[in-house]
Amino acid sequence: MDSFSTLIRTASHEQHVEAETSTFMSDLLGGRLGVDAYARYTEQLWFVYEALEAAAGRLASDPVAGPFVRPELLRLPSLERDLAHLRGPGWRAALTPLPATEAYAARVRECAEEWPAGYVAHHYTRYLGDLSGGQIIRGKAEKTWGFERKGDGVRFYVFEGIANPAAFKREYRELLDGVRADDLEKQRIVAECKRAFALNTAVFQGLGEEFPLSAA
Numbered sequence: 001m002d003s004f005s006t007l008i009r010t011a012s013h014e015q016h017v018e019a020e021t022s023t024f025m026s027d028l029l030g031g032r033l034g035v036d037a038y039a040r041y042t043e044q045l046w047f048v049y050e051a052l053e054a055a056a057g058r059l060a061s062d063p064v065a066g067p068f069v070r071p072e073l074l075r076l077p078s079l080e081r082d083l084a085h086l087r088g089p090g091w092r093a094a095l096t097p098l099p100a101t102e103a104y105a106a107r108v109r110e111c112a113e114e115w116p117a118g119y120v121a122h123h124y125t126r127y128l129g130d131l132s133g134g135q136i137i138r139g140k141a142e143k144t145w146g147f148e149r150k151g152d153g154v155r156f157y158v159f160e161g162i163a164n165p166a167a168f169k170r171e172y173r174e175l176l177d178g179v180r181a182d183d184l185e186k187q188r189i190v191a192e193c194k195r196a197f198a199l200n201t202a203v204f205q206g207l208g209e210e211f212p213l214s215a216a
């Protein structure tokens, strides 16, 4: 039987392709959208990471979610620096979630409060993605909008505390393989991971509607 880390990756593969090739992502990474679209996207990430990381302290001692909670992953301080750069010092006052973002953050909070294994699904979907494809997004963003390499605007993608992302991802997969859950619960985690991908795709859909290419 495949390991749990392989199972969760394989099970979400199709939705990964869908998210990756969404119109908004394709346009953003294809250099067809302005920096405003990138800023709006970064704002949406703020709501998602606020939900993920507000719960981190409490979940650190949880037997299931606890091992995944690592200070070197925390993204909120970097996101806030990026937003200050992108939007200016008043960034917080102008920050608004899309309806899809609100739904996504609400589901993360719900899992964090009621179902730590479900929180792990959301944790995996975001942080392992950021450590992987996030690096591609950073490179494109630097090139397209002229951010300093690994500097303000793209700090969200820079994990200062992780010297070797490949090794970190290997260890993370080992944590997944050792997750304290029976087979049925593992199936539920996989289903939640798919839901997490769908929530991300819905945010891209909302952003795509706000930034149609004809208006870019």
Ligand code: HEM
Pocket (backbone or CB within 6 Å): 005, 008, 009, 016, 019, 020, 021, 025, 029, 124, 125, 126, 128, 129, 130, 132, 133, 134, 136, 137, 169, 197, 200
């Ligand atoms: C254009 C956007 C994206 C690109 C180019 C991209 C690219 C990649 C690449 C190349 C990997 C493989 C890394 C490896 O094997 O070590 C990866 C893994 C991953 N990506 Fe993405 N990705 C994108 C968007 C997303 C989104 C929107 C999500 C979900 C929010 C996501 C979640 C993940 C996850 C969870 C993994 C880890 C899979 C695993 O090894 O278990 N990605 N991505």
